[in-house]
Amino acid sequence: MKKIQNVNFDKTKESVVILDQSLLPNKTVYLSLSSLPEMFDAIYTLKVRGAPAIGIFTAFGIAVLMKKHKNEDIDSFKDNFRKYKEKLFSARPTAVNLGWALSRMESVIEKNGTLSTSELSELLFDEAKAIQDEDIRMCESISALGLSLLKDGDGIITHCNAGPLATSLYGTGLGPILLGKEKGYEFKVFCDETRPLFQGARITAYELTNAGVDCTLICDNMASFVMKEGKINACLVGCDRVAANGDTANKIGTSGLAILAAHYGIPFYVLGPSSTVDFSCKSGDDIVVELRKEEEIKTKFFCSPIAKDDVKCLNPSFDVTDSRLITAIITEKGICRYPYTESLKILKG
Amino acid sequence: MKKIQNVNFDKTKESVVILDQSLLPNKTVYLSLSSLPEMFDAIYTLKVRGAPAIGIFTAFGIAVLMKKHKNEDIDSFKDNFRKYKEKLFSARPTAVNLGWALSRMESVIEKNGTLSTSELSELLFDEAKAIQDEDIRMCESISALGLSLLKDGDGIITHCNAGPLATSLYGTGLGPILLGKEKGYEFKVFCDETRPLFQGARITAYELTNAGVDCTLICDNMASFVMKEGKINACLVGCDRVAANGDTANKIGTSGLAILAAHYGIPFYVLGPSSTVDFSCKSGDDIVVELRKEEEIKTKFFCSPIAKDDVKCLNPSFDVTDSRLITAIITEKGICRYPYTESLKILKG
Numbered sequence: 185m186k187k188i189q190n191v192n193f194d195k196t197k198e199s200v201v202i203l204d205q206s207l208l209p210n211k212t213v214y215l216s217l218s219s220l221p222e223m224f225d226a227i228y229t230l231k232v233r234g235a236p237a238i239g240i241f242t243a244f245g246i247a248v249l250m251k252k253h254k255n256e257d258i259d260s261f262k263d264n265f266r267k268y269k270e271k272l273f274s275a276r277p278t279a280v281n282l283g284w285a286l287s288r289m290e291s292v293i294e295k296n297g298t299l300s301t302s303e304l305s306e307l308l309f310d311e312a313k314a315i316q317d318e319d320i321r322m323c324e325s326i327s328a329l330g331l332s333l334l335k336d337g338d339g340i341i342t343h344c345n346a347g348p349l350a351t352s353l354y355g356t357g358l359g360p361i362l363l364g365k366e367k368g369y370e371f372k373v374f375c376d377e378t379r380p381l382f383q384g385a386r387i388t389a390y391e392l393t394n395a396g397v398d399c400t401l402i403c404d405n406m407a408s409f410v411m412k413e414g415k416i417n418a419c420l421v422g423c424d425r426v427a428a429n430g431d432t433a434n435k436i437g438t439s440g441l442a443i444l445a446a447h448y449g450i451p452f453y454v455l456g457p458s459s460t461v462d463f464s465c466k467s468g469d470d471i472v473v474e475l476r477k478e479e480e481i482k483t484k485f486f487c488s489p490i491a492k493d494d495v496k497c498l499n500p501s502f503d504v505t506d507s508r509l510i511t512a513i514i515t516e517k518g519i520c521r522y523p524y525t526e527s528l529k530i531l532k533g
Numbered sequence: 534m535k536k537i538q539n540v541n542f543d544k545t546k547e548s549v550v551i552l553d554q555s556l557l558p559n560k561t562v563y564l565s566l567s568s569l570p571e572m573f574d575a576i577y578t579l580k581v582r583g584a585p586a587i588g589i590f591t592a593f594g595i596a597v598l599m600k601k602h603k604n605e606d607i608d609s610f611k612d613n614f615r616k617y618k619e620k621l622f623s624a625r626p627t628a629v630n631l632g633w634a635l636s637r638m639e640s641v642i643e644k645n646g647t648l649s650t651s652e653l654s655e656l657l658f659d660e661a662k663a664i665q666d667e668d669i670r671m672c673e674s675i676s677a678l679g680l681s682l683l684k685d686g687d688g689i690i691t692h693c694n695a696g697p698l699a700t701s702l703y704g705t706g707l708g709p710i711l712l713g714k715e716k717g718y719e720f721k722v723f724c725d726e727t728r729p730l731f732q733g734a735r736i737t738a739y740e741l742t743n744a745g746v747d748c749t750l751i752c753d754n755m756a757s758f759v760m761k762e763g764k765i766n767a768c769l770v771g772c773d774r775v776a777a778n779g780d781t782a783n784k785i786g787t788s789g790l791a792i793l794a795a796h797y798g799i800p801f802y803v804l805g806p807s808s809t810v811d812f813s814c815k816s817g818d819d820i821v822v823e824l825r826k827e828e829e830i831k832t833k834f835f836c837s838p839i840a841k842d843d844v845k846c847l848n849p850s851f852d853v854t855d856s857r858l859i860t861a862i863i864t865e866k867g868i869c870r871y872p873y874t875e876s877l878k879i880l881k882g
Contacts, residue, residue, distance in 0.1 A: 402847050
């Protein structure tokens with residue numbers, strides 16, 4: 185399997201190297217980012233995307249930025265850290281992992297107030313690497329747990345992208361497929377293209393094809409067709425936020441796929457880190473869905489608009505899947521099943 | 534309501550005038566076609582599309598072509614007719630209405646063997662107009678029957694295009710909406726964009742917006758979202774072929790929409806002429822679904838490909854909706870309900 189690694193330091197630790205996801209699949213361009221404006225832009229314009237990947241990138245980025253201040257006094261060092269933290273956080277304030285990673289980096293400085301700034305700079309590099317290593321281990325656990333629910337030869341459908349580029353090695357939603365491939369399983373995977381931004385076509389199909397997985401791209405509205413033809417044994421999707429009762433917010437189209445799966449009697453699995461469960465949301469009704477620009481539906485990607493200016497569009501970015509439609513929610517801590525209000529409690533604390 | 538008429542004679546009856554559907558919505562271009570190669574090309578390259586519209590166009594076309602032969606002797610007249618018929622039929626041999634319209638035009642010549650070729654030429658114009666008039670009346674009946682199932686203010690979702698451009702005035706799937714608009718109903722319509730060829734975005738949204746209907750374009754995978762939000766009271770779709778048991782072949786994505794509708798308890802209506810019911814197909818299992826080119830998914834419409842060359846695609850053009858998911862099938866002869874094996878019999882003969 186050809187592994188894709190999306191966030192790295194360069195050799196001198198003076199820049200963060202990422203694969204530019206916004207140019208996929210037509211161009212494979214690695215960016216070497218060393219300044220605050222470059223890093224801000226990379227997050228803001230989705231050159232790096234996927235909640236865990238954004239967290240890792242930000243940790244790597246702020247470590248690189250702080251290296252320039254390793255000979256300053258501690259007050260100046262802390263001031264610069266706060267300045268960078270504020271700016272990077274503003275790039276995508278709703279991305280949970282962005283704030284989480286920055287807070288974790290900051291606590292390294294707070295907990296080690298007696299060390300020199302040069303030593304603190306080293307610790308920031310270690311912490312960034314630790315965040316990435318933990319994400320890799322978490323993806324490995326999720327992948328192994330997910331794989332235990334599949335069998336060799338299974339037909340699998342997936343929606344949007346929860347693969348290596350959105351996380352670390354393996355990914356979450358794609359984890360069982362990629363781990364299975366390493367172990368010699370041969371799955372037949374169908375990727376929803378995932379309108380409007382085509383993450384399924386542009387990223388998932390790219391990652392799976394690179395990994396040598398048998399993968400077929402379909403339009404989102406073809407899922408019922410492949411299910412009816414008996415080609416699908418399981419659905420695997422990631423998640424953006426899971427309510428305490430298991431209702432799951434994920435890329436728009438996920439809830440429809442879950443309803444089709446229930447109709448055809450196909451298990452529907454949600455995969456993600458335990459930190460995705462938001463116990464402050466009792467149910468999906470508490471999750472607010474972001475509405476995005478009409479332009480993503482009508483003009484982005486197209487050589488000429490697919491509808492005229494006077495046509496209204498509705499562009500919800502996510503939808504909420506009713507927990508009763510979800511066969512299991514798989515986190516690094518285990519496999520939870522309905523009723524989730526009970527089963528998800530094992531993830532607390 | 535601004536009416537869109539898609540097939541007409543020019544004033545001198547020396548050409549057929551159509552709106553070029555392949556350029557919508559970015560260009561509104563009317564074509565005036567007077568030669569066989571032009572007419573063949575219009576059908577072949579989908580400048581005119583929609584089964585009833587193709588039938589009407591072909592009847593108009595062959596009437597125009599035969600006008601040039603109105604001073605020939607009857608044998609030469611008949612020879613030329615057969616030559617044109619053969620060529621036009623080959624443009625889209627699977628389109629039911631194409632062959633049907635040509636046979637009907639031919640029978641005008643056969644039944645009136647004692648008339649002059651000049652008189653026969655006139656009768657061909659009359660027959661073409663009769664075919665169009667019948668289609669208009671049929672659409673009116675379907676629209677009125679469909680409208681009887683709706684109420685003012687309803688939210689409606691539709692998939693692909695079964696509107697005026699695919700048929701005659703009103704259309705079938707869109708008929709109740711457009712007739713309702715004339716009668717002062719205010720519907721809120723959501724149009725699935727209908728991947729891969731975007732007929733919903735390019736044609737349905739264009740037709741409804743032109744008619745002043747409140748219409749919102751969504752990606753196909755957003756249907757579950759708008760249904761869950763309570764925005765939808767009914768689904769209206771056209772049909773390409775209906776089996777004797779009511780299983781219905783229509784544009785890919787229709788069966789998925791029907792499953793969502795059933796899940797949310799929303800009625801799902803199929804609208805089309807009674808001639809669409811194919812009693813030789815016992816069930817949907819007898820309907821063969823056309824698989825089309827990968828290029829339609831990956832590159833057509835896009836400024837750069839949405840997936841790389843090495844990504845496989847599956848591109849079924851239609852799917853079959855299980856008759857148990859269909860609330861009613863509405864033809865010009867009445868409203869049929871499950872079990873369709875019984876109810877559709879009223880359409881026979």
